[in-house]
Amino acid sequence: MKDRIKIVQAELNRRGISVGTVDGIIGTKTKTALNSIDGVSTGWPNSRKVIAFIQIMCRDKGIEVGKVDGYWGPQTEFAFDQLKHVIQFGELPSPWRDNENPEKRNPNNWPAESELDQFYGKVGENQVRLQLPYPHRLAWDKRKVIHSFYCHEKVRDSLCRVLTQVLDHYGMDEIKRLRLDLWGGCLNVRKKRGGSSYSTHSWGIALDYDSANNKLKWGRDRASFSSSEYDKWWEFWEAEGWVSLGRTKNYDWMHVQAVIV
Numbered sequence: 001m002k003d004r005i006k007i008v009q010a011e012l013n014r015r016g017i018s019v020g021t022v023d024g025i026i027g028t029k030t031k032t033a034l035n036s037i038d039g040v041s042t043g044w045p046n047s048r049k050v051i052a053f054i055q056i057m058c059r060d061k062g063i064e065v066g067k068v069d070g071y072w073g074p075q076t077e078f079a080f081d082q083l084k085h086v087i088q089f090g091e092l093p094s095p096w097r098d099n100e101n102p103e104k105r106n107p108n109n110w111p112a113e114s115e116l117d118q119f120y121g122k123v124g125e126n127q128v129r130l131q132l133p134y135p136h137r138l139a140w141d142k143r144k145v146i147h148s149f150y151c152h153e154k155v156r157d158s159l160c161r162v163l164t165q166v167l168d169h170y171g172m173d174e175i176k177r178l179r180l181d182l183w184g185g186c187l188n189v190r191k192k193r194g195g196s197s198y199s200t201h202s203w204g205i206a207l208d209y210d211s212a213n214n215k216l217k218w219g220r221d222r223a224s225f226s227s228s229e230y231d232k233w234w235e236f237w238e239a240e241g242w243v244s245l246g247r248t249k250n251y252d253w254m255h256v257q258a259v260i261v
């Protein structure tokens with residue numbers, strides 16, 4: 001909530017409706033300022049006024065936000081993310097959904113979830129060792145460095161290409177800073193967390209990275225991998241047809257899989 005209020009206060013100041021210090025706290029000045037805004041109802045609670053003003057800011061910057069109603073729905077959440085990007089970088093994030101070319105985006109013909117047995121065989125089988133282009137650290141024990149892990153034979157070459165590009169683009173220092181080496185596992189024969197079917201990890205065709213900062217139920221507002229610093233990281237995966245659940249479903253940002261959704 002505090003970061004929302006700060007953005008609102010900064011914008012009110014910018015619009016010449018002085019609220020004083022940008023401190024993330026709704027004081028008298030901020031309240032008065034919000035009440036003077038067209039479209040913000042004075043009868044609303046403060047939190048709803050703040051959200052409504054964020055919606056107005058989005059609308060004014062041409063970001064699709066829907067109705068200015070002061071409610072924090074998925075559209076407002078997504079619009080807010082775009083708004084923050086505009087504030088920070090002066091432009092909208094590059095629309096990664098627009099350059100989807102179905103042929104290009106699945107060059108390895110990864111199967112759908114219903115075709116996994118047919119394409120990959122039985123869970124836990126056909127595993128090979130991948131020699132890593134750059135060393136990984138175990139996410140659950142960062143002192144342990146690994147240079148290889150097991151994955152399905154059909155994904156190994158693609159994985160190697162992705163990680164080689166990551167290394168070439170970011171370099172080892174950036175990889176560590178962005179925690180692109182914090183490996184949370186690949187092959188693991190188990191049921192989905194919160195589900196009854198096998199996890200894609202059971203075939204060794206999914207990977208998790210930096211699980212502590214990209215928890216299963218976190219969305220764009222919390223998951224570190226949703227920030228624009230990771231755009232290239234995801235582009236390398238997506239160019240090989242790998243699917244990020246974060247980018248497509250906005251949960252499980254740690255996870256990337258060779259299965260289309």
Ligand SMILES: [Zn+2]
Pocket residue numbers: 201206207208254255256
């Ligand atoms: Zn996973």
